[in-house]
Ligand SMILES: Cc1ncc(C[n+]2csc(CCOP(=O)(O)OP(=O)(O)O)c2C)c(N)n1
């Protein structure tokens with residue numbers, strides 16, 4: 001099953017490589033990993049999307065918790081949560097018909113066109129990983145020049161939170 | 165008090181109570197060596213290879229329970245230490261390894277003798293640090309010892325760039341009494357509800373089995389284990405790492421289990437209905453085929469490391485906590501509780517076990533004209549009264565030492581179980597002998613393994629370490645040869661040790677005593693003669709039967725009830741269900 005694991009980790013050099021190294025050394029799957037400092041500059045927050053049987057995911061959370069730099073961990077998939085990913089996508093939009101269609105699709109998906117040239121549109125889109133996949137599919141008839149995805153970040157719904 | 169980084173480092177070790185520092189100098193640690201020179205509190209032991217420094221510190225830690233400490237230079241010093249760090253990591257041994265690093269300003273420039281020590285060691289340490297600020301040095305050292313010795317112990321590396329030890333920069337020194345880390349709070353106390361459930365389950369058992377491991381030795385819980393086992397009257401088997409926590413000579417002890425475990429221990433594992441694993445981690449050399457591991461048993465597992473629980477074997481009652489505390493609580497419940505073990509069922513179970521025992525699976529050919537390695541170990545036991553510290557290398561000799569020495573006390577059996585590092589034995593023995601100068605310390609080794617750290621004979625002379633080296637010389641990489649005999653139709657590919665040195669002369673050239681023993685008739689007297697030389701290192705080159713095998717043996721991936729047995733054992737109990745390969 002797909003799991004979204006959130007961790008608070010000491011904002012130290014090498015902390016990221018400890019997490020990445022753990023996944024490769026133990027042959028765990030990693031779908032995406034995002035990391036950035038939090039409002040407390042001594043802490044970073046990481047969101048890891050992984051996939052595995054219950055036994056493997058249990059091992060992943062235990063092994064992550066065992067890393068000395070990991071302060072706290074929460075498997076968001078265990079409760080209601082929100083996941084968001086941001087994508088920047090550059091699409092060919094040279095003819096009038098192309099420009100209209102891309103704009104229409106972008107509107108349907110609540111994307112923002114943030115850069116325009118005579119031949120391209122660059123669109124910013126936020127949503128769940130699934131929504132982003134769907135948008136890419138919807139653009140199938142157009143020429144996608146490049147895509148950049150941020151990877152998933154997630155947060156628990158309601159009162160529940162991950163904090164020290 | 166104002167000190168330089170180098171002085172702070174040495175002074176911190178002293179304040180931490182460090183007796184010995186095993187090391188080897190080089191460019192990036194010269195400031196530290198200079199600070200060492202100007203004091204006598206921390207004794208530096210100069211090894212002949214950095215791998216040996218780590219093994220010696222490791223041996224010291226295993227025998228004393230105190231962390232071993234190592235100092236090596238950057239680059240090749242650090243890489244040479246990696247094998248020993250990984251060895252300690254696999255067996256959860258507390259160790260602090262200080263590696264020199266090139267000056268901060270040139271890190272990343274491929275400077276002379278630069279390696280990314282933090283990166284290289286990351287997968288085989290409990291944690292590591294790069295010191296970037298000399299004012300944090302003392303605190304970092306304190307943290308390193310704290311992390312290495314608490315929870316599930318393990319090695320910690322501190323990488324120290326040369327400028328951090330600059331003698332020209334002096335700062336105030338203060339060694340913290342304790343440190344706290346918000347990201348590291350090892351669980352220590354077991355959950356009382358789980359403990360109670362476990363005791364209840366244990367008392368329902370008709371065919372119980374206790375399986376204890378290295379965690380009992382590391383957790384200093386041998387006394388509690390003995391009380392527990394004796395109170396219940398249940399059979400106990402111990403892993404390679406756990407030997408000695410429960411006395412081998414006790415009638416409730418079934419010996420070691422697993423790949424080279426006894427017939428009775430493995431059969432009892434296979435047939436038991438309740439299993440309690442204490443400080444053991446269900447290693448693949450122990451479990452054999454996972455799908456057929458203890459097929460009928462409910463399993464209780466006590467371990468300090470949550471990630472050890474349900475890693476390979478799913479357990480019914482997990483208890484995360486320090487073994488000694490958990491066992492104390494269990495013992496209390498057993499003594500004060502009303503329920504008793506099921507006496508009648510237990511008597512039946514012991515009858516079955518005793519029938520397995522009667523196969524005498526550890527017997528060997530006692531009338532051979534060649535020296536049998538098993539006999540050599542038995543004699544070492546007799547001469548030392550079973551009270552020696554025995555270190556070993558890796559191979560057949562290691563298994564024979566484990567099987568035939570008969571360990572009565574914890575911390576006496578010192579071997580590389582998890583990583584299986586040839587070359588471990590002699591340097592580990594140095595660490596033990598330094599810790600206990602009056603004790604008898606013997607290193608059981610093979611002619612292959614001993615050559616992996618043979619240079620340490622020189623260190624032994626320098627520090628007057630009267631280790632007894634028992635080289636079971638079968639002129640083969642015996643364990644490799646055994647697998648080739650069993651699984652590769654006797655194709656002995658690169659397992660014959662040719663062009664061996666004359667070990668007696670070699671020992672003598674290093675300033676020690678060498679004794680060669682070739683005739684079984686001389687074995688006892690010659691070993692006794694050598695062991696009587698209390699203040700000399702004696703190298704026994706024992707020419708043993710070349711083709712002796714380690715029995716019993718379970719092939720990798722086979723179940724506990726599928727053992728190769730020695731042709732010299734007794735009759736098997738009649739049981740048509742069992743297929744012995
Ligand atoms: C550093 C290292 N290299 C290779 C091995 C694989 N290995 C395991 S046992 C063994 C043979 C050891 O030979 P020897 O020391 O003579 O012991 P014997 O088995 O003959 O008693 C080898 C090569 C190992 N365990 N460690």
Ligand SMILES: [Mg+2]
Nearest residue numbers: 610611640642
């Ligand atoms: Mg050999």
